[in-house]
Amino acid sequence: MKHLIALATALTLAAASVLFSAANAEANERYGKQKVVYHINYDGGQDDKKYRGARRNIQNHSNAVGAENMDIKVVLHGNGLGLLSQAKTNEALRGQVLELKGQNVAMHVCNNTLKGRKISYENDLFDVFAEDIVPSGVAELSHLQLQGYTYIKP
Structure with missing residues (x-):
């Protein structure tokens, strides 16, 4: 039996x-293969609900197309840096960021926001390195769209 x-x-x-x-x-x-830029420039809301929703959108997109067929960039500027700031102390959010990065999702952080808000990417943001910094979030969005990336704002 x-x-x-x-x-x-x-x-x-x-x-x-x-x-x-x-x-x-x-x-x-x-x-097929897709190039996508996700735009995050908003506060995460109560209990990081908006950030978690954005992460779910990105993950669902990757699941549907296949991570091997995706080139995903996330551009964060303004209040959107809160996602990486809150991930410093929020274990669930930190795990979600690492999960996306493990699937080759690139996080692009706006230098204008860092300077304007006096944010240290080394001390104040989770898992951000010099190569993740772009001069301007909005200019980066335009630059990526000119390279054929589809724009999505979750």
Whole structure:
């Protein structure tokens, strides 16, 4: 009896794997390769709800198209830097940022905002390095769109 249950479980997992692979192949065929820039310049709201919503949008997009088919940039300026500021102390938000970065999602941080608000990227923001800093968030958005990136503001 145990062998039958094990066999049934193995067959179920194999069938699910085939269906997932077929669905993934269909999505890859439908959507192809994509270059996308997500624009975050707003406060996260109560309990970081807006930031978590943006992260979900990015993750769902990547899941649908396939991370290997995505080139995703996130441009943060103004109040949007709150996402990386709050991630310094918010473990859940920190994990979400790391999860996205682990999928090659690039975070571009506006130098104008850093200077204007006297924010130290090394001390005040989570997991930001010199190469993540761009001169201007809005100029970066335009620059990326000229390179063929689709603009999305979650």
